[in-house]
Amino acid sequence: MSGDPDATRRALEAYYRRHARDLPWRRGAPSPYAIWISEIMLQQTQVATVTERFTAFLERFPTVETLAAAGEDAVCEAWAGLGYYRRARNLHRAAVCIVEQHDGRFPNDMKGLRELPGIGEYTAGAIASIAFSEQVPAVDGNAERVICRLLGLAGPPGAKRDRAVKDFASALARSRAPGVVNQALMDVSAAFCLPRSPRCEACPVEASCAARAAGNAESLPVKAEKRDRKRLQVAIAYVTGTDGRVLAEQRPTDGLWAGQWQLPQNEGSGAKAKLEKRLGVRLAIARNGREPIAVRHLLTHREVVAKVYTSAQAPERLPSRSRWRESDDTTGMSALARKALVAVTAAKSS
Ligand code: SF4
Numbered sequence: 539m540s541g542d543p544d545a546t547r548r549a550l551e552a553y554y555r556r557h558a559r560d561l562p563w564r565r566g567a568p569s570p571y572a573i574w575i576s577e578i579m580l581q582q583t584q585v586a587t588v589t590e591r592f593t594a595f596l597e598r599f600p601t602v603e604t605l606a607a608a609g610e611d612a613v614c615e616a617w618a619g620l621g622y623y624r625r626a627r628n629l630h631r632a633a634v635c636i637v638e639q640h641d642g643r644f645p646n647d648m649k650g651l652r653e654l655p656g657i658g659e660y661t662a663g664a665i666a667s668i669a670f671s672e673q674v675p676a677v678d679g680n681a682e683r684v685i686c687r688l689l690g691l692a693g694p695p696g697a698k699r700d701r702a703v704k705d706f707a708s709a710l711a712r713s714r715a716p717g718v719v720n721q722a723l724m725d726v727s728a729a730f731c732l733p734r735s736p737r738c739e740a741c742p743v744e745a746s747c748a749a750r751a752a753g754n755a756e757s758l759p760v761k762a763e764k765r766d767r768k769r770l771q772v773a774i775a776y777v778t779g780t781d782g783r784v785l786a787e788q789r790p791t792d793g794l795w796a797g798q799w800q801l802p803q804n805e806g807s808g809a810k811a812k813l814e815k816r817l818g819v820r821l822a823i824a825r826n827g828r829e830p831i832a833v834r835h836l837l838t839h840r841e842v843v844a845k846v847y848t849s850a851q852a853p854e855r856l857p858s859r860s861r862w863r864e865s866d867d868t869t870g871m872s873a874l875a876r877k878a879l880v881a882v883t884a885a886k887s888s
Contacts (some may be wrong), residue, residue: 543709553742554722570669606633628656668717675707680727686759690748773809787860821847
């Protein structure tokens with residue numbers, strides 16, 4: 539019967555016990571620390587990439603104490619390849635908080651977990667249910683998709699739909715092993731309940747799925763209307779020193795590209811003039827071309843259109859939070875800066 543949480547829960551538990559994905563952070567009896575690291579990594583990074591990076595990160599920082607004792611830069615360095623470095627900085631802040639305020643022990647419920655930096659409702663629910671068997675849901679976009687289909691929710695996104703999804707997820711989590719149910723939901727979303735072309739015929743919860751019965755799975759959940767991204771003009775400076783190194787600067791800890799490294803850049807109208815004034819150098823078009831190198835980059839809500847200029851004139855005074863770096867060192871660099879570096883290298887060799 540569709541919408542029956544008991545039948546769905548039983549099916550999810552049975553599926554997980556036989557077919558759970560073999561992932562490094564699920565092996566053995568993972569500690570709350572390992573579960574926490576995996577959940578933060580999984581927030582905005584694909585499972586395959588996290589699988590590659592997880593073990594090395596744990597080897598470098600095997601305990602919350604080692605993570606707290608490390609410098610923020612070392613944590614960001616170990617985070618390379620995972621993107622969204624704000625997570626690495628929050629991870630470090632949370633580790634310090636756990637060591638200094640909780641004697642190195644994890645808060646063992648959702649409420650306590652939510653007070654740590656970088657842990658929102660979904661992540662707190664995932665950690666609390668998996669590590670501490672608290673009967674709480676963990677609903678991210680993937681679980682939401684599965685539940686909207688299970689319940690046949692055809693309404694637009696909004697508070698009403700959110701409430702229905704959360705109520706159902708909470709009912710599913712009323713299990714002796716809520717972590718198993720929540721992880722099974724994640725596995726079903728990844729293996730069967732795909733955004734396009736869901737594999738309903740093989741899905742372990744198809745018997746209790748309303749969308750399967752109605753034959754409209756692919757059209758659910760109804761998406762919000764798309765808004766056009768705002769365009770952001772950016773001027774970027776590729777400034778080389780006498781030793782061939784390149785000037786890089788670190789963003790403030792808030793706002794766009796928070797805390798990431800970039801080539802010096804300014805945004806908005808008159809960006810090039812502002813950048814020249816800030817650095818105290820004249821910026822030129824690479825290899826005396828007719829147009830600056832153009833780099834396009836999409837952020838969630840913005841389309842970045844960047845023009846990359848060059849200068850072999852070093853600033854008399856380096857801007858704050860800047861330093862010279864090897865031109866092929868992209869550690870902690872924003873994706874936009876990495877694209878700019880690639881574009882300049884290609885222009886040089888053309
Ligand atoms: Fe998703 Fe189809 Fe499974 Fe329903 S039966 S949960 S729509 S894959």
